[in-house]
Amino acid sequence: DAxxxxxxxxxxxxxxxxxxLMCHQTWSHSYMFWYRQDLGHGLRLIYYSAAxxxxxxxxxxxGYVVSRSKTENFPLTLESATRSQTSVYFCASxxxxxxxxxxxxxxxxxxxxxx
Amino acid sequence: AQSVTQLDSQVPVFEEAPVELxxxxxxxxxxxxxxxxxxxxxxxxxxxxxxxxxTLVKGINGFEAEFNKSQTSFHLRKPSVHISDTAEYFxxxxxxxxxxxxxxxxxxxxxx
Numbered sequence: 308d309a310x311x312x313x314x315x316x317x318x319x320x321x322x323x324x325x326x327x328l329m330c331h332q333t334w335s336h337s338y339m340f341w342y343r344q345d346l347g348h349g350l351r352l353i354y355y356s357a358a359x360x361x362x363x364x365x366x367x368x369x370g371y372v373v374s375r376s377k378t379e380n381f382p383l384t385l386e387s388a389t390r391s392q393t394s395v396y397f398c399a400s401x402x403x404x405x406x407x408x409x410x411x412x413x414x415x416x417x418x419x420x421x422x
Numbered sequence: 423a424q425s426v427t428q429l430d431s432q433v434p435v436f437e438e439a440p441v442e443l444x445x446x447x448x449x450x451x452x453x454x455x456x457x458x459x460x461x462x463x464x465x466x467x468x469x470x471x472x473x474x475x476x477t478l479v480k481g482i483n484g485f486e487a488e489f490n491k492s493q494t495s496f497h498l499r500k501p502s503v504h505i506s507d508t509a510e511y512f513x514x515x516x517x518x519x520x521x522x523x524x525x526x527x528x529x530x531x532x533x534x
Contacts, residue, residue: 311465350466350524382480397465405522408454408473414498 310334311414313398319420326385328417330398338397339381340365340411341373350397356381357404387419395419423515424449425433425519428525435532437505443498443528445513454516455496461509469511472496483507508532 314329332339341353352365354373362373370392374409385392398414405411427446435441447453454473458466470481487498496513501508515523 347526349526352522399465406454406469406514406516406524410456410468410471411458411466411522413467415463415465 310335311398311400311412313396313414313417315414317418317419318390320388321422322389323387326419327386328383328385328396328419330381330383330414332379332381332400332412332413334400334402334412335378335399336402336412337378338401338404339375339403340401341371341381341383342397342399343367344416345393345394350403353383353396355405383420385419388419390421393419393421424451424521424523426513426523426525428513428514430528431526432529432531435503435530437532437534438502440501441499441503441507441530442522443511443513443527445496445498447494447513449494449517450513451517455483455487455489456481456514456516457485457496457498458512458524459483460506460510460512466512469498472522498507503530503532505532505534506516 311332320326330405340355342350351367356362359378396417399411401409401411403409425441427474456471457469458481459469470479472479480486485500490504510529512527
């Protein structure tokens with residue numbers, strides 16, 4: 308029961324470089340999410356996807372791009388990394404959306420440092 | 423405005439002592455309430471949730487929470503904590519059918 312797998316778990320990159328964080332889930336959940344976790348802010352939603360080829364912006368989408376060509380994969384790309392994007396990124400999934408009492412299942416996180 | 427507040431950023435407590443982690447929210451619509459726990463270097467996992475019915479909800483690892491509609495609170499409690507309960511705890515509120523908002527988290531530090 309692998310659940311949600313994120314890669315890489317740890318990444319250091321330079322300002323201006325493109326970085327892609329991968330996310331793979333084995334539950335066939337319809338919804339997938341990307342959150343970032345920062346001290347003092349808790350978790351903030353970056354993007355989410357209701358199904359393959361359907362994505363939508365969350366609270367903090369600027370500087371990020373997502374795609375979902377297959378139900379099980381939901382990569383997050385930082386097109387030109389900035390220091391303010393240094394954070395811990397969590398991929399998550401759920402059977403339904405993030406509202407109405409549905410449980411969200413999280414991956415173990417990707418620690419990204421932009422220098 | 424819809425918001426979630428966890429006033430305590432850190433709560434130190436001795437092993438076997440009781441603990442309460444506070445969560446308040448503001449909302450004009452119906453809510454669903456969650457507590458998630460994050461152990462060091464791991465993702466979040468669901469501790470418990472309130473959807474409807476009894477306002478006292480029991481979760482995993484001996485935790486429980488009580489929904490108080492008049493005070494718009496959903497405080498998390500455990501009568502006797504263990505070292506292994508050291509973690510970060512996030513309150514989350516689902517406002518209606520759309521939005522899920524996380525609090526800023528409370529770090530529970532249990533010492534012997």
